[in-house]
Amino acid sequence: MKIAFVGTGMIGSGLAVNAALKGQDVVLYDVVDTEVVKGTVNKVFDILVEAGAFDRARADEAFANMSFTQDLAEAVKGADFVQECVPEKIELKHSTYRNIQEICGEDVIIASSTSGMFPSKLSEGALYPEKIIVGHPYNPSYLLPLIEICGPHASSETLDKACEVYKAMGKEPVICKKEVTGFIVNSLSWGVMDDGIQKVLDGICDVEDVDKAIMYGPGLRMAITGQLLTMSMGVKGGFRVMAEKYGATAARRPEQIPHYPEIEDGVEAEIANRSEVQGQNLDDITKFRDKAFVEILKLQGKGF
Ligand SMILES: NC(=O)c1ccc[n+]([C@@H]2O[C@H](COP(=O)([O-])OP(=O)(O)OC[C@H]3O[C@@H](n4cnc5c(N)ncnc54)[C@H](O)[C@@H]3O)[C@@H](O)[C@H]2O)c1
Structure with a gap:
């Protein structure tokens, strides 16, 4: 399966490494020099090898499944799936989708890594809005399997395909059926954070004891x-x-x-x-x- 990662900072590189480790055909596109992107990717492999996830030989084999380009058309043409990981700026996301959909037509699904933007906003003015969904990873994205898929306007085929792609990358997709702030899990974790802060402010316990009580x-x-x-x-x-x-x-x-x-x-x-x-x-x-x-x-x- 060809998966293109558009934007290869912290999130894009981490997810691309996951996909490459599962033997997918991975292309990384960024506006920065490909040597810089290779450096970011290699840092992720170094972290995982050092943490004992796998050995250097497996990292080298996965790296060989990856290609790097500064040419968007080369990256997305023929892709089964595009994971968009550019900075959290709506104009940038919109122009990125327009460029990708002009190259690929309506066949390709584009999933945004956004933490805070709703699919209805992301797909505004797009050529094929129903093909733009959210696929929200959780940091550190190269380790945590969770991906929250949100696309209430997308067809069930699109959502099924997105699940299939993420599973093929070794991730664990969940579906957020409605557009809600924080999707499923950030709002859960913010609830715990808000209550924890309040307990400290109310003199109920110290910061360390909030964390120990959870750990x-x-x-x-x-x-x-x-x-x-x-x-x-x-x-x-x-x-x-x-x-x-x-x-x-x-x-x-x-x-x-x-x-x-x-x-x-x-x-x-x-x-x-x-x-x-x-x-x-x-x-x-x-x-x-x-x-x-x-x-x-x-x-x-x-x-x-
Ligand atoms: N960092 C997190 O903890 C986190 C967690 C979940 C989701 N996200 C989301 O992931 C997305 C990316 O965040 P990040 O932390 O990886 O950002 P980042 O700044 O680390 O990486 C962004 C990358 O996009 C590249 N870029 C900029 N303009 C581009 C363009 N026009 N085309 C292609 N690439 C371009 C940059 O060069 C950079 O490599 C954001 O939408 C963010 O909300 C981030």
């Missing part, structure tokens, strides 16, 4: 089973019995007692969709979780 508690759980599955696992019977068992306070939204059918069904779907390695029933998931905790605790210097 040695819910952060570990969230890494293995997210938040909704984690909460469901905490009660025998999960969300289906939570309200009856713990009442309005535990359910947090008294007006929705006794049930959250979407959450109950969603947790069951999540369990069924997990990989066999991670477990597809509660017993197996719990065993996997406990093993994972032991490994993370060892890394944190908290082994037994």
